[in-house]
Amino acid sequence: MKSVNYKTDVCIVGAGPGGALLAYLLAKQNVSVILIERHQKIAKAFRGEHLNEEGEAILKKHGLFSKVEELGMLAMESLEYWENGKLLKKIQPDPKVGHLGIHVPQAHLLQVLIEEAKQYPNFTLLTNTKVVDLLVNEQNNIYGVKALNEGKELSIECGLTVGADGRYSTVRKKAGIEVSKRKHGYDLLWARIPAPPGWEPSIKMALIDGFQLSLFTQAKGYVQIGWNIEEGSFPELRKQPFTPFIDKLIMAFPILEQSVKENIQSWNDFVLLDVHSNFSENWGGNGVAFVGDAVHTMTPTGAFGLNSAMKDADCLAQIITPEEINKLDLINCETERKREIERLQAIQIEKEQSFATQFVIYS
Known part of the structure; x- marks a missing residue:
């Protein structure tokens, strides 16, 4: 089997919205980055595709929103509750916000993120590439990944490996990081x-x-x-x-x-x-970090998953430079995001448990 070796500052595993956004932001900051995706095509069916105000704000902050808008998106004008084929009640958006979420096809979002990242020579995208193991030194620090691509064995050495590879994260499992799983x-x-x-x-x-x-x-x-x-x-x-x-x-x-x-x-x-949520107390260390579902899988309730992954990426990108990753800032970022995710997951549970009350009309 042929073997190919790469070296980069950061290797990101998983080209979903969180991983692709992080790759773009790092490339823009002159950090060399390799983005790995196990599928040949990066857009997948039936994934979270609704932006909330926070996701919208992140895209606008980085000058990406209008580019995605050009490809096509749709703002929700109302939230409606129906019973026996009739409208029971209708909620309209706060005029200051102007919508109750925006549908953004994942293909459109990823197309913009990848095309913007490709403008930078320090960005590399490897599709149809499956991570099979981590590179670990004698001090038990992770310094990259082993992967397979069309019969070739890849060795990618890096200063930081980021697991953005979803709820069944290979990087998380290979790093031995536990998650607590909750069925709903x-x-x-x-x-x-x-x-x-x-x-x-x-x-x-x-x-x-x-x-x-x-x-x-x-x-x-x-x-x-x-x-x-x-x-x-x-x-x-x-x-x-x-x-x-x-x-x-x-x-x-x-x-x-x-x-x-x-x-x-x-x-x-x-x-x-298969609906479940999970949460990990360990979001990184020893050469690895995580974003999105890899350490905090969300249920579909409230459409928080996409937006939370992009917030993770935005926070992580702010503490990575070509020279170093500030470990103290990494801990602070992790702590901030953990608090927010715990709050959102509690909101999801409350929304699920109280859903039936939306259909009770008090006179």
Whole structure:
């Protein structure tokens, strides 16, 4: 097997929004960076794609928002709660904010981040590249990764390895870092259908058999369906007739009937997400650091995941220079972000537990 050796200041594993943003910011700061992605194509289906105010602010801070906007995004104009096919209540945005979240196709966001990073000669993107191990010296410090790319073995030496490789992070596992995992009592079925004529940019919610059903309007004329089901129930659910299940969706939102019947015709038209959150007390040290789901997986509730990963990247980028990584600042950044993530994960739990109360109307 052929072997190729690289040397760089920072190696980032995972080219999702957090990893790609960090790579761009570091390249811009004259830090040499290699960004690794195990897929051939970097945009993946059914990932968090809703920006909140904080994510919007980060993109604007770095002059990226307008570039993504040119490719296409869609601001949500309302949050609606529906019951038995009728609108129960409607929430509109604070005029100062102007939206209740912005749908940004992940492909658009990543395209901008990667294209901007490629302007700098100190940036390298390696796709179809899978990390298989870490490089560790006699002092037990991590100084890079071993990876495979189309039959070639890669050795990438660096001053800092960043795990931005998601909830099942290889870097985290190879570094021996533990996470505490929490199940939330539900799994999630995703599907995407064309929006019916006249559909307004909105997030719509319903309560079906005690579980949350959400509709997220997407750019380019689509609606993403997020349907919570009982944890672990999908194998048995698949054995049951499909029509009664999908009829509940149509009863909740009659306007979707034609699009649903044309585009969701079997259980195979749903994608299952195993919902859990996790949190690690250790976000780095000994030559490694982490951002996003690698150390704090979020549930889909509140759409915090994408925005939190970008905030991690923004914070980390501020303490890395070509000369050094300030270890004290690294600890301060980690402490600040941990507090924020713990707060957001508590909010997610509260939102999930109190969702049914949104459908109680007090006279």
